[in-house]
Amino acid sequence: MSEQDGNNALESLIRLDADALAEYCSEVSVEGVIAQSASFKLNKGQSMWASRGALMTYSEGIDWKLEIPGGAEKAIGRALSGEGVSLTRVRSTADGSTVVLSANQPGKLATWDLSRGAILCTRGAFVGALGEVEIGVTVARRAGAALFGGAGLFLQRLSGRGVVLVHGAGDFIHHDLGPGEKLLVSTGNLALFSADVGYDIRGVGGCLKMLFGGEGMFMTELTGPGWVMLQSLKKLPGGRSGKGA
Secondary structure, three states: OOHHHHHHHHHHHHOOOHHHHHOOOOEEEEEOOOEOEEEEEEOOOOEEEEOOOOEEEEOOOEEEEEEOOOHHHHHHHHHHOOOOOOEEEEEEOOOOEEEEEEOOOOEEEEEEEHHHOOEEEOOOOEEEEEEEEEEEEEEOOOHHHHHHOOOOOEEEEEEEEEEEEEEEOOOEEEEEEOOOOEEEEOOOOEEEEEOOOEEEEEEOOOHHHHHHOOOOOEEEEEEOOEEEEEEOOEEOOOOOEEOOO
């Protein structure tokens, strides 16, 4: 992957792409510093997905209900990934209706245009989606990641046509990986990455490291090519952020 592609990935994540968003909503803004929220203004007939518990407030003209995208098979996988069986489907019945989403924890909100490629998200990273987005799951390539990896066996896979809203605890930290290049990540600091990146675990080595190092027995191992977004705060089980996993 070229340096230009990597820079585009970072810029496209942290900067709201007005042209891409205009197709799905009339206006969007991100507010806050410590724990951000995103406000979407929808016209009549426009709709979006929201993660479980992400719906913060909304105006008249907004209807919402629980739906199961992708059927029962994907619902089970989503539940195992920590998202829950159903998601919130938000629809606008009038022009200019507003809905506000929040990740309910400290950190940054950002958008990703799926025309640039599918992404994989760890627990708590997915917040919302606009457009014809496929919200599915994928399984870690090796069984070891299921038992010991910080991100878990099941990761959310976001693909299709549209824009997704994602969250990183603390700040986003960007890495580009060349073909075969590896990056070891501490448990809980992985937020999301491009779908072509390999995902596994590696032991930290040595009893003293495992018992007293504070990182557990294993690190998450990511293999390029592709890009990776880390989060500067670890996310604890249940999506909460904290100092350790």
